[in-house]
Amino acid sequence: MSWWDKILAFIPLELVQGLGVTGKYLFRKKVTVQYPEQRLEPKDRFRGMFGFSEERCIVCHNCAKACPIDIIHITDHFEESVVDGKKRKKKVLDRYDIDVKRCMFCGLCEEACPTKPVAIWLTTKTYETAAYERNERLYFDKVRLQTWDGVLPFPGVKAPAEGGMPEDPKAEKKAAGGEGA
């Protein structure tokens, strides 16, 4: 070992390098968010808590068929009525459940929904659905999918039952002077 190597062996170079990296970040803008007092706003395309509108749903079952892991459960029945002397049959939704704890948020259910605006959507920016009992609280029936009972909406976002629903794209086009104006 040369005399230079012997001197270097006493100088903690790794420590100096480490402190250099720390020093580099010391004066940079802090990226830590003081959650839950502060929250980062998710992007518009972020998929989070489900929104559902029973009023818009035409009970076509497309969303349940599109779900790759079969966690959307729908049952319905037909109701007959007479309108202007003609017999009419209408599908009535009995059950619309989503086992959200198993969901992988792929969004295929929303893509498959044919109604405009959609009757099921995930772009709600809402992700605070923590629960102590996941089998019970993360299994949402049609009422909880609309009222968001047990869900903390992202600030400024409303539950579907309170009017927090995607707009009608046709209405938007009309307002902009486009199709159908």
Ligand code: SF4
């Ligand atoms: S987002 Fe969830 S419920 Fe919808 S299709 Fe994907 S896995 Fe199924």
Ligand code: SF4
């Ligand atoms: S695809 Fe849309 S309209 Fe059809 S059952 Fe699902 S939520 Fe209802």
